[in-house]
């Protein structure tokens with residue numbers, strides 16, 4: 031059978047021959063796993079990704095997300111796939127078992143992530159959005175906040191976002207104008223508008239928890255005066271039950287060139303003066319805390335670039351084995367020679383090898399980033415932990431930008447292998463190229 035999304039042999043090479051991930055199981059933290067269990071988990075993820083999630087990629091693009099009466103309707107086919115994803119407990123791969131996670135090491139989880147992101151990253155990023163925001167709560171929340179939010183966010187029952195960008199505060203986050211005023215009950219009243227917020231409104235989860243950057247009245251200008259707040263779409267009562275809608279309103283979604291299955295939302299907080307948020311971490315230390323999530327998001331953006339490239343490369347390689355066109359080079363002058371699959375033409379092979387070398391290089395780099403996280407986690411001295419943390423800090427923006435840029439280039443080269451057909455909507459490459467831009 032043709033390989034789809036990722037070549038399992040190449041995944042196994044990086045996992046076991048380059049990084050010797052199975053050796054992590056000698057450590058007490060991971061001694062419930064072994065190579066066999068890793069292989070089983072990856073095979074299950076691959077099956078679900080190919081059978082149930084991959085078909086939603088093109089359909090999600092065609093149907094797109096629809097903004098109607100302040101809500102966003104996700105593509106219909108996303109609902110079934112989302113539920114299968116949740117039921118299979120594929121949301122919190124690396125979180126501890128007490129919090130409902132699988133407790134996998136990052137490196138092994140990366141192989142699972144590769145298949146799901148490669149199948150349909152707009153859907154799986156929505157399923158993981160609660161986990162991304164939940165990790166902020168785990169790192170900076172009070173024990174009460176952890177009790178109220180973590181399990182539901184890690185299980186995918188509640189979604190999440192990261193709400194930084196405003197119309198006049200893009201790259202320059204410190205220019206933001208969303209404000210927070212402390213109330214007598216310890217909550218904060220939030221007022222302001224954000225734009226470009228991914229998954230801030232969708233109909234796959236019953237609640238959405240927004241980590242929002244805002245400035246407390248009187249705080250210094252710039253990033254030094256920014257605090258981080260948890261702002262639920264629907265208020266969460268002290269006993270964990272859902273309360274009233276929290277005056278968080280989606281005012282529209284962007285019409286984008288690609289990523290049509292991913293809603294990019296404009297939000298207003300406190301339009302009626304009734305939006306409340308909970309301080310996450312310390313006042314004026316919000317930017318530092320948010321970087322915890324920004325760095326994870328950077329690694330995910332890199333992984334999306336890479337997995338799109340891997341998927342597009344395999345489509346191109348499979349197509350090149352089947353598309354019959356022209357004669358083999360040694361028979362070029364013989365009009366009676368049979369036509370051959372285009373993979374026999376040296377220039378097509380050159381394109382495929384260029385793509386494969388970049389895909390393999392990106393996989394190696396991204397899994398190495400995950401390996402550094404595992405090494406930091408298992409470090410036995412402070413110095414050792416800092417070494418791995420510093421190396422990962424250096425590589426995080428490299429992974430993000432290199433894999434985004436090369437991911438696009440690989441999709442473009444894949445289109446070339448398909449010739450004119452690649453430019454049509456009959457084949458998936460044009461969607462990969464649009465989305466990857």
Ligand SMILES: Cc1cc2nc3c(=O)[nH]c(=O)nc-3n(C[C@H](O)[C@H](O)[C@H](O)COP(=O)(O)OP(=O)(O)OC[C@H]3O[C@@H](n4cnc5c(N)ncnc54)[C@H](O)[C@@H]3O)c2cc1C
Nearest residue numbers: 191192193194195199200201202225226227228229289294
């Ligand atoms: C699909 C999509 C999803 C998104 N999801 C989210 C989300 O979930 N949450 C969220 O908060 N935001 C999100 N964003 C917003 C994204 O983070 C911003 O677009 C980004 O921060 C850039 O801001 P900007 O678009 O205002 O560009 P600008 O800041 O206006 O930048 C324009 C150009 O100028 C360059 N530039 C700006 N300042 C400098 C400088 N000092 N030196 C050199 N060059 C500079 C930039 O690199 C860029 O090329 C999303 C955006 C998109 C398109």
